[in-house]
Amino acid sequence: MTAHLSQTERKLIALIFRNKTMARTDLAEATGLTGASVTRLINRLQEDGFFHETRTRTGAQGQPKRNLALNPDRFFRSASFFL
Numbered sequence: 001m002t003a004h005l006s007q008t009e010r011k012l013i014a015l016i017f018r019n020k021t022m023a024r025t026d027l028a029e030a031t032g033l034t035g036a037s038v039t040r041l042i043n044r045l046q047e048d049g050f051f052h053e054t055r056t057r058t059g060a061q062g063q064p065k066r067n068l069a070l071n072p073d074r075f076f077r078s079a080s081f082f083l
Helices: 006-019 025-031 035-047 072-077
Strands: 020-021 050-054 063-072
Touching: 006 020, 006 025, 006 035, 006 063, 006 072, 025 035, 025 063, 035 050
Parallel strands: none
Antiparallel strands: 020 063, 050 063
16 A cells, blocks of 8 residues: 555655665664664565565675565556655
8 A cells, every 4th residue: 555655665666666675774874763773664665565575695605684675566666655
């Protein structure tokens, strides 16, 4: 339901649109939200099909970085929420 997106959700979508991909920690830093708030909002948006995750490994140790990217099919089908 794109009519029910909050201003904060729209801001998260716009940030990822401008940057192509972003990690949750980068979104939290850019918005001033807590990591838990970003995760909650992103999970809801992922359930609605707005994002998919990409994983990139930058080194041999630790977890791969999980960036979020827009799902083009869902995004362009629902682009009217920016208007």
